Structures are given as C-alpha cells and as structure tokens.
Amino acid sequence: MDKRTLKDLLYEQVARIGKAVSSPKRLELLELLAQGEKTVEALAAELSIDIKLASAHLKALKDARLATSRRDGKYRVYRLTGSDVAGLWVMLRQVAEEHLLALRLALDRMVADPARLASVGREELLEQARRGDIIVIDVRPQAEYATAHLPFARSMPVAEIEKRLTELPTGKEIVAYCRGPFCLLADEAVALLGAKGYRIRKILDGVSEWQAAGLPLQTAVDE
Amino acid sequence: MDKRTLKDLLYEQVARIGKAVSSPKRLELLELLAQGEKTVEALAAELSIDIKLASAHLKALKDARLATSRRDGKYRVYRLTGSDVAGLWVMLRQVAEEHLLALRLALDRMVADPARLASVGREELLEQARRGDIIVIDVRPQAEYATAHLPFARSMPVAEIEKRLTELPTGKEIVAYCRGPFCLLADEAVALLGAKGYRIRKILDGVSEWQAAGLPLQTAVDE
C-alpha cells in the first residue's frame, strides 16, 4: 500500500466523525446525550421529530462510535461512548461561536435580558456557592441532575419550580443553569422567578462546558 | 420566532462547521494549514489533487470561516482563522483514534518499527531537550519550522538530512517529529538516520498536538 492510499484511509476515518457531527439533528442529540442517557422516545420528543427519524440519526451516531445503546425493559437507551464526545460537541460549538457571526447574532437574540447573565468567572462562582453566598439551581429534569451536576447545585427542574418555591430563600441571589448556551430552560427559570421578585441570574454553562473547562462535577458515582 | 425554529437555526450553524470537517481532503488541508500558511499550489501538490479541486475544498473551509486567504504576488496564501481550528482538528483525530478501531489498526500498521517510538512523556522530553541530553529535530520543511516549533528543536528537513549529517552529533539520542501522528516524515528520518547508525526515535506529536496539550511552542513572533 502506498503512502497516498494509506493517508486517504486515515483521513477517511476521521471524516466519519466529521460526517456524524455534520447534521443539526445529530448535534442536538449529542447535546442531550451529554446530559445523560436517554431513550429514543425521549430524544425524539425533545427534538420534535418522528421516532423513526430519531432512530436513524442515532444509528448514524452509533456507526461513528459516538454513541451506544442498551435495552432497558421496553425501551432502548442511548448514551455517549465517552466524555470526550461531549468535549467534541463543546469544542465544535465554541469554534462555531468564535467564527460564525450568524451564530453569535442568533445567540444574542436568544438571551432575552442580558442583565440576567451572571458575569462572574467560573472559579469565583464556585467559591460563592461553596460559601453559600449564592444558591445554584440546576433546572434540568431531575434525571439529568442525578447523572452529573455542578458542585453545590441543587436540583430544581423548571417544571417544578412553582410548587417548590418554599425551598428557595428570598434573600440570596439565585444562579440558574441548564444544558448549555443553546438551552432555554434557564431562561424560563429566570423569567419565572424574576417575575416573583427573586434575585435570579443565569449562566450559559452546562455540565459539558464546566467539564471541558477542567472543573470538577458531582457525578452519580461520587455519591 | 418559536423555540424550535430558533434552535434549528443554532444547531444548523454548528453543523456548518461539522460539514466542513466531514471530508477527508478538507481534514488533510486543515492539518497542513495547522503547520502554517500555504499556497493553493503547495496544498494541492501535497494532497496529490487538482488545483481546482483544492480550490473548491479551500472555498468550503473559507465559507465555514475555518480558513481565510490573502494574495501574495502571484500566489494565494491560505491560513487558519485561529489556533482553535487546529485544536478542533486535533480533537477530531483524538476522538476518532479513541473510538474507531479501524483507525487504530491503520495507525499501528503505519508505524514501521514500534521500538522507534520514544516512550517518554512530553514534560520529560522537554526537560531532556533543555538539558541537552537529547537532540530534538523538526523534519518538516523549513518554512513550517519557522512558523512554530517545539522548544529546543532544531530544523532538519528530511529532504536535507543527508547533506547535513555533520550537524548531528553521533553520541546523543536524536528524537524526530513532524506534523503529527498521520505524518510520515519522521518515519523517513528514522529510517534514514537509523540506517546510518544514529540512535534515533520519533514522537507522534506535532506542534498542534503539543499546543493542544497546553505546552509552549517557539513561534515566529517570539524570536
């Protein structure tokens, strides 16, 4: 085998990963799977697509070895093959944010109220949470919180906020986070609690971004 | 605009980056451009493809804002839009190496003589090079060395090795590197110098891998 054929083979393999991440739907699936394993049904519902289409895209991710699946009772559960896959998603998004103006503009339009963005650095946020100066709430579904969450964060799914208001102290500032910069759950929480007079801000980080930055998480196995 | 439409827009933008890195040829171009800016002609020659095809792929990279170009006399010179793009290439390759068995097998077959692989860690290599215990040679073309190279490395393009043998001490161990794990230049150097009795090994790192690991480089602006 000559050099050229060999090289073609190598780059072709890497391109398989590239192909897997060249579809918007598959990227969204990756982001969801980065929050923890999920059934095909749940994924399809979240993306508002047909189950069969979701299954096809998941198969593409599986063929590229970015995801794998197991059966759980009636359901089939998918998960990422490693944390490096979540890291790849974060990196792709960061490169896109850095270089594609259209993306930055769309993101700016998403953040309803820029003043609601917490402007502190990650380490500082961590320190404030450790001291109890702020309350960090994870507004994703409880199952995702259980898989992994930011240190000192408490679970407060956005769907349950209204009936669990008593758990939130009114005095301290609340910082909400969800799945990452593309996720709107934290915005909902900000709108909800802001209207009720709470001092609440959001951060753009999700657990993947947090981990990609080299910071520790609290995971299921830790507890 | 409803949530779904907005989200589709966001993921679509990131998918533009994914599409750009879903072609073997474009990945090879990225790797070459990570070594420094290059003309279309040089890139086409390195890939053994037609200039028009190279131009088309470079346009795709340009459209995705991963590369940009400028005119230099008769030539048009392309370069990456940032070091994060080189980092993306490294990450894609790492994920592929980690998860795709076919790639690992192909890579194993590439390394002619595993015994020729330096087994020391990056920091240790750096320390040995600093103390002068080993000689680190950069066997890429001189222009790539000039753009950025490993600390303490000296330029020794593989094409010039035979007529510059006197510059290499016979007593010390020599460590060669080139563009990264997919590059064969260091293997050529190992074969060449090994046959002449030198104690020579190679490492798989190139400057992109070195930088992605958070280690310092010597760049043109440093000097």
Added chain:
DNA sequence: CTTATATTCAAATTATCGTTAGAATGATCG
C-alpha cells in the same frame, strides 16, 4: 400465547456533494 409497544429495516424520493474536465476570467510578474 397474544397483544401492545418500541424499534429497526427496506424502499423510494428528493436533494446535495465530490470529483473530473473544459473554458473563461482576473491578477500578477517579468
């Protein structure tokens, strides 16, 4: 076993992409 549910498989359609080739256009250098 039978039924309901969840998932995959297969086929078909439409669209897009990679590649090659020829010809025309621009820009630059000597």
Added chain:
DNA sequence: CGATCATTCTAACGATAATTTGAATATAAG
C-alpha cells in the same frame, strides 16, 4: 505583452444523505 497562478462557471456522473412511508421484528406485559 506573454506566462503563471488562482478562481469561477459550466456540465456531467456517481455517490451519499435526509426524510417519509410501510413492513417486519423484538421485547415486555397480560
């Protein structure tokens, strides 16, 4: 000006991808 380098446009072919639809399969629950 003529020569070189790069891009664009066109056309064409084959390959691949996204999506939808209908059939087939596997598993769990009754």
